[in-house]
Amino acid sequence: MSGVVRTFLPWYRAGFAAALTERPVAGAARAAVPATVRLRGEPALGSLEVPVSVAGPGDVIGLDAREVLRTEPFDGCPDFEPSYFPYVELASPDLPWRFTPFPPQGQALPDPEHPGTPRQQRRLQPWLALVVVPASRATLRAAAGDGLPVLRCPAAELPTPEQLWAWAHVQVTHDPAEPVEAAAGDPARTLSRLVCPRRLEAGVRYLACLTPTFAAGRVAGVGGDAGADPLAPAWGGTGSVELPVYYSWSFQTGAEGSFEALVRRLRPRPAPASLAGREIGVGAPGWGAAADDPDATTLMQGALRPIGTAEPPAGDGGLAGSLRTAVSRSGSGVELRPPLYGQDYQGGIAALAPDSAGWLTELNTDPRRRTAAGLASWAVAVHQEELADRAWRQLRDAGLGAPGRADPELADLVTGAVAGRHGGGAALTRAELAGVAASARAAAAAAPERLFAPRFDEPAYTLLRAVAEEWLLPAAGDLPDDTVLLVRTNTAFVESFLVGLNHALARELVWRRFPLDQTATFFSRFWAGGSDLTAVPPIASWDADDELGGHGSGADHLVLLVKGALLRRFPTAALYLSRARGDGGEERLMPYLSGAIGTGSTFLGFALTPEQAAIPGQAWHVVVEEAAAHARFGCDDPPPEGPAPLHHWSDLDWSHPHLAGQLHMPVPGPLAGLARTLAPGAASAVWALDSANVAVIVQQPAFRVRLPIALWLEPQLSSTAQD
Secondary structure (H helix, E strand, O other): OOOOEEEEEOOOOOHHHHHOOOOOOOOOOOEEEEEEEEOOOOOOOOEEEEEEEEOOHHHOOOOOHHHEEEEEOOOOOOOEOOOEOOEEEEOOOOHHHOOOOOOOEEEEEEEOOEEEEEEEEEEOOOOEEEEEEEHHHOEEEOOOOOOOOEEEEEHHHOOOHHHHHHHEEEEEEEOOOOOHHHHHOOHHHEEEEEEOOEOOOOOOEEEEEEEEOEHHHHHHHHOOOOOOOOOOEOOOOOOEEEEEOOEEEEEEEOOOOOHHHHHHHOEEOOOOHHHHOEEEEOOOOEOOEOOOOOOOEEEEOOOEEEOOOOOOOOOOHHHHHHHHHHHHOOOOOOOOOOOOOOHHHHOOOOOOOOOOOOHHHHHHHOHHHHHHHHHHHHHHHHHHHHHHHHHHHHHHHOOOOOOOOOOHHHHHHHHHHHHHHOOOOOOOOHHHHHHHHHHHHHHHOOOOOOOEOOOEOOOOHHHHHHHHHHHOOOOHHHOOOOEEEEEEEOHHHHHHHHHHHHHHHHHHHHHOOOOEOOOOOOEOEOOEOOOHHHEOOOHHHOOOOOOOOOOOOOOOOEEEEEEOOHHHHOOOOEEEEEEEOOOOOEEEEOOOEEEEEOOOEEEEEEOOOHHHHOOOOOOOEEEEEOOOOOOOEEOEOOOOOOOOOOOOHHHOEOOOOOOOOOOEOOOOOOOOOOEEEOOOOOOEEEOOOOHHHHHHHHEOOOOEEEEEOHHHHOOOOOOOOOO
8 A cells, every 4th residue: 555554552442431430340341431320300310320230251142243244364275374363353442442341451561671761551451362373282163053163172272361452452554743642533444353373383274263361261261160250362382272252264384484485485597508599300291201310409599598599590491492392392193391480471472482481481491480389379278178169259240140141050160160079078068069069050140241350369489388398498307406596588489480470370271261361360369468469460460571589579589587486476476677766766667567487486587688777877676575465463483593683683593592492472572671672773672561563563574575686697606696
């Protein structure tokens, strides 16, 4: 939310609860509020003092589920980060303290670094708390009748009840210039939050439950005796305990660390030699074509290629000449010949002239370009039924048809083909088969002069990935995990694939007697992304003298490839390029294309060439930034090198002596009363002063790392450099 800030308050009270000034008398579970009733009449009848008691924790028999705004993590989450704390947000800002039958408490809080200047601690115990326990060490019994579900677990799995005041707070969202008190009364901008400060283990399923904190609440839910003090804690430190549950959910922690931990594992690396391309045999391609050397090979690169590498020239004039002859062969009768890819986009020519040049000749006589187009033909062969079906449906939706001019033979052929295709596990319902058949008959009735061009807007790279993923980036599997690599697009490969894809689809649809405009471009996008840079102009508009690779964006752009667990665990993370502006601000360049290779690598492309990025003074950086749309709380994992000095609260981790070996983050101890800034140059907060200060301290900011592009562009690349 731009332009607003979050402010934490230690509590919020409204109604009679705000008027409480004293604790209930011994043995009572409700608080008394003095009230005066004035009697009307003539003459005045005076007034009466009427004792009024406020509902307490023992009066709660349930919680309206609409009070729960959100849980962190969500119910059923399979991979919550173990270094974060679970929490629940409630719609009513006063709810956690509404049935607490006493006023806020306070005591002197000594400053461990300045013993002579104590601070005044402020705390108010909530009447309900969030507890989180491993599912293997607890049972959650379903509610009986009108009762509540019951959690049974060892008391040692629960936080210390007397410290729960530190883990309940109010969040107010407001403009920085607006007093927080003014916004606190707006229900749309306030909420309450209960946090469980448990140190979670990786790979464990947990139960999260809202339970009472006072004995009176426990007795009201599960029965039994509250003892002499109904306002005593709902559980002790030993044995097992049964607690009523007002709300619950479950989640599992992931096997790996936090966003910060995963980012810190990333390493910018140089491209291994295997990524430069693959050797393909070109000595005997068939169809009568042959190279001068029958054992000849050539290096072919994929849709992505390393920076600083290029395909060497094909270098075999004999092969190019024989391919030119093979695709141009003609004769009487039926004769098979290799496809002349793209011929429909240059007037339907049937042969290449002996001295022709340009993209059509390059595509059909360079074995690397023909291979890319052949991969596209393979993709059409694999997906032909789906693609043809979608084309017929688009024709139907366009309303093209002329009743009375139908070709019954064609209609029956299409009907049979559609019915046969759906005879397996992907069968349509009988009513849907009937619908497709009727649509096909109507489509077959289209007048021959009314040609149609179906459009397929999905990125064509997904078709390549489905049939030959290794040609996205050859040898991408050789990259080690936790790699950040800069490569570039190979536009010549991309355009070869797109022409081959459109050519093969056109041939398939014409064979099926589809009324096709064969000069149209059906697939214009290779990469995923909403930018026009991902699309090529209509192929029929390409100048015949152009070379492959000069259309669309017209350049091979930078692509950032990240391999590892980071983007699998955090798919909403932001990755972009950044540099400083002359006015001191930041210029950001967001990716315009994206995609994935396998399950472990994600790539993002930017409208910037390596040459532009290498201009002195540009100082571009790769930025990896955590997406944090909501507040998160937690504590860092212990660093391998051991605890660091606590200069700022951002230095706090589980190896600190105050926290080491603890199941729940303790409030009292060596940190109590300690003041530190949150980070260099930020405001300060005091541990255990109140729950708002505690929330500020354990709130985890979005993590961001910057990697200079020069790491990849400079000749001497350090494989371990990182800021």
